[in-house]
Amino acid sequence: MSFRIAGTGMYVPENIVTNDDLSKIVETNDEWIKTRVGIERRHVSVNETTADMAVKAAQAALENSGVKAEELDLILVSTVSGDYVSPSVSCLVQKALGVHCLAYDISAACSAFLFLLETAAGYFARGKVKKALVIGAERMSRIIDWDDRSTCVIFGDGAGAAVLEEGDNYLASLFNVQGGDEVIRIPTPAGKSPFYKGESLGDPYVYMNGQETFKFAVSSISRDIKQVLEDASLSLEDIKYVVPHQANLRIIDAASRRSGIPLEKFYVNIQEYGNTSSASVPMALDELNRAGKLERGDLILFTAFGGGLASAASIIRW
Amino acid sequence: MYFEKIAELIADKIDCPVSDITLETKFSDLGIDSLDLAELAMNLEDEFSITLEMTSDIATVGDLVKKIESLVG
Numbered sequence: 001m002s003f004r005i006a007g008t009g010m011y012v013p014e015n016i017v018t019n020d021d022l023s024k025i026v027e028t029n030d031e032w033i034k035t036r037v038g039i040e041r042r043h044v045s046v047n048e049t050t051a052d053m054a055v056k057a058a059q060a061a062l063e064n065s066g067v068k069a070e071e072l073d074l075i076l077v078s079t080v081s082g083d084y085v086s087p088s089v090s091c092l093v094q095k096a097l098g099v100h101c102l103a104y105d106i107s108a109a110c111s112a113f114l115f116l117l118e119t120a121a122g123y124f125a126r127g128k129v130k131k132a133l134v135i136g137a138e139r140m141s142r143i144i145d146w147d148d149r150s151t152c153v154i155f156g157d158g159a160g161a162a163v164l165e166e167g168d169n170y171l172a173s174l175f176n177v178q179g180g181d182e183v184i185r186i187p188t189p190a191g192k193s194p195f196y197k198g199e200s201l202g203d204p205y206v207y208m209n210g211q212e213t214f215k216f217a218v219s220s221i222s223r224d225i226k227q228v229l230e231d232a233s234l235s236l237e238d239i240k241y242v243v244p245h246q247a248n249l250r251i252i253d254a255a256s257r258r259s260g261i262p263l264e265k266f267y268v269n270i271q272e273y274g275n276t277s278s279a280s281v282p283m284a285l286d287e288l289n290r291a292g293k294l295e296r297g298d299l300i301l302f303t304a305f306g307g308g309l310a311s312a313a314s315i316i317r318w
Numbered sequence: 319m320y321f322e323k324i325a326e327l328i329a330d331k332i333d334c335p336v337s338d339i340t341l342e343t344k345f346s347d348l349g350i351d352s353l354d355l356a357e358l359a360m361n362l363e364d365e366f367s368i369t370l371e372m373t374s375d376i377a378t379v380g381d382l383v384k385k386i387e388s389l390v391g
Contacts (some may be wrong), residue, residue, distance in 0.1 A: 036351065211356035211372055218360065254357050 002121045003132070004167025005316065007065025008286035011056035012043035012158040012273060019153070026149035033153050038249020042156030042274030044141045049083045050159075051092035054137035057159035057282075058093055061133065064289070065163035073129035075103040076119060078112030078278040080186055080307070081139045089137055102129075109184070110245050110306025112136065112278035113160070114173065114314050117302075121170045135161040136278035143186055145205035154248065155206070156274030160282025171299070172232035173314035174224060183212040184307040214251060220311035221255035221303050228301065228313040236261060238299050239315070241288060245304035246270035246280040277306070294318045320366075320386045324379060327361050341380035366390050 018041045019030035033039055045053070054077055062069055075097075077090040088105035108115040116134040123129040137159035146152050187201040221244060229235060242265050244252055249270055256263045267284050276283060281302055288294050298318040305311035325339040332348055339348075345355060355372045362382075363370050368389040376382050 036353070211352055211359070214353050214356040215360055218357065248353075250353050254353075254360075258360070 001124055001127070001166060002168055002170035003124045003164040004169040005285075005318065006067055006131075006163045006165045007061050007063070008160070008162045008282065008289045009057045009060025009062070009064055010158065010160040010279075010283045010286040011053050011060065012156070012283075013045045013048055013053070015044050015046045016041050017044045022153055025146060026152060028149050028153055036250070037154055038270055039153065039274045040271045043158060045139050045157045048139075050079055050081055050137050050139040051083050051089050051096070053139065053157065053159035054079075054089050054093050054135045054161070055096040057137065057161040058097065058133055058135055060286075061161035061163045065165075067131050067163050067165065069097040069099050071131045072097070072099050072101050072133050074101055074120065074123055074132040075099075075135070076116045076132065077103075077105045077135045077137055078108065078116050079105060079137050080107065080109050080112075080277055081143050083139075085188075090135070093133075093135065108278070108310055109308055110247065110275075110277045110280070111304035111308070111310050111312045113281045114302055114304050114312035115175070117170065117314060117316075118173050118175070118312075120164055121173075124164070124166060130166055132164040133161060134164060134282070135159060136276075136280070136282045138277040138279045140206070140275070140277055143204065143206055145203065148205070150210065151206055151208060154275050156276050158273055158276040158279045158283055160279045160284070160286055162282055162285065169317040171234075171315040171317060172228050173312070174228050174231060175310065175312045176220065176224065177308050177310045180309060183209045183216065183309055186307070214248070214254070216309055216311070217247060217251045217305045218254045218258055220305040221251070222259040224303055224311055224313035225259060225261065225301060228303075228315055232315050234299065234315065236265070239265070239301045240294070240298040240318075241265070241267045242301045242303060243267050243281055243284045243288070244302075245306065246273065246284065247275045247306070320390070321379070321383050323365060324362065324382055324386065327358060327365070328379065331358060331361075339379055341378065341383065343379045344377055345379070346377070362386065
């Protein structure tokens with residue numbers, strides 16, 4: 001026993017920020033961003049919190065699934081940009097939905113949505129839950145350095161959600177975690193302790209070593225896809241879509257070249273949303289679902305990578 | 319010997335004649351940016367079984383050749 005996906009939902013802020021808009025804030029331009037990162041626009045919150053977006057994505061997923069909020073036994077949220085350290089975003093979602101069930105957040109940066117699925121699968125396997133809600137929700141605009149043109153053009157805000165119910169459609173998963181803070185890190189605010197004399201961990205914004213992130217991402221995607229297919233005794237031809245974390249179009253391009261997997265096999269929507277961290281995979285899944293591109297029985301392969309460093313891949317049957 | 323292989327990988331990457339690439343060629347003149355360099359580094363790592371970090375002092379093809387020579391030994 002694991003789960004099947006009963007429905008999906010997503011939400012992005014109405015406010016669209018184009019590359020031209022960004023060129024008024026930092027020294028950049030539309031052509032450079034399009035060719036170097038593959039992003040045309042992103043949605044950026046004006047007055048919505050991470051929890052607000054998570055709730056809207058959750059409501060859309062519940063409606064899509066036909067499951068009522070009060071049926072939920074578990075709510076899991078992934079985020080690196082929660083509104084509070086405590087309470088968790090999942091607790092805020094729980095309150096907004098007016099339900100009482102187990103609810104907590106999981107921190108695994110951009111690949112975290114796959115960690116949510118893995119965690120939820122464990123609850124289903126033990127028969128502890130019958131309906132679960134998993135959400136990736138990110139207000140990256142709060143934690144990026146808007147003076148740094150190399151990172152601020154990449155990210156966007158949004159949330160994606162899925163409602164899970166009992167089933168056998170979680171076919172395979174793998175996780176590679178290699179801890180370290182050298183390549184990607186997001187420090188928390190320094191605080192005011194009069195006693196701490198240790199080293200400052202830096203400004204509370206996203207830091208990425210672009211080249212090392214690229215290498216980790218490209219090698220992870222290429223290796224993880226091959227491995228998870230092997231684990232599931234499947235071949236690429238069996239897979240309808242590879243849904244990658246939408247970090248940078250050039251990462252997907254390079255992974256396609258390196259792995260020999262045709263670019264057309266990857267579902268890409270980064271041009272519209274930018275990198276929404278752990279929200280990108282469920283947002284892409286919801287787009288596929290609502291566009292009518294998925295039929296029951298289709299196999300979908302998720303592949304994600306990011307801070308940790310961590311990468312993950314999984315295969316579900318729709 | 320490293321130069322020929324490196325030039326070949328670069329030419330393949332940016333789709334230009336190998337003859338356009340000399341030891342003095344700057345990556346920036348070829349329109350190669352930091353992410354292109356990262357992908358090139360991955361290909362070189364595979365080719366020469368090394369771990370290669372493209373530090374900022376590698377500006378020309380000659381710089382890269384020297385770096386590879388020092389790593390391969």
